[in-house]
Amino acid sequence: MSERPERSHRPDRETEAMPGVDIFGRAAVVRPVGEIDIDTAPSLSRALAHALTFVATSRADRVVADCSRVTFCDSSGLNALLAARLRAVEAGATIHLANPAPQLRRLLQITGAAALFPREDPAWPGAATALQQAPRPAGEHPNDG
Secondary structure, X not given: OOOOOOOOOOHHHHHOOOOEEEEEOOEEEEEOOEEXXXXXXXXXXXXXXXXHHHHHOOOOOEEEEEOOOEEEEOHHHHHHHHXXXXXXXXXXXXXXXXXXXXXXXXXXXXXXXXXXXXXXXXXXXOHHHHHHHOOOOOOOOOOOO
């Protein structure tokens, strides 16, 4: 019996879809999924820019990147987050991170960027419902917030 090779969860490569942006209370929530690298970081940048439009129209006061479904993030993903943070600061807003995986937390720590992104309590408005409804890829890290 032959086994199928394990595939990493890369929806942006398959569909070229932008991560979803939802409004929960005063937070514009972006939900990247899978690997954020040189190929997928542009879609994260577009989603964060879209979320910032809700801040500009006063429908939200912050952007929350729900990273619970991110399995990997490299320097391209970090640069997307940093560039969005600069745009947020110019708009008088902040970008918070919710539920970053250990690998992403480590990347933020070793680059000194951890202090630039406030951690969002998983209890942000609508988080429990939104996270419960979102399907999780197999082998994903446990939510250790």
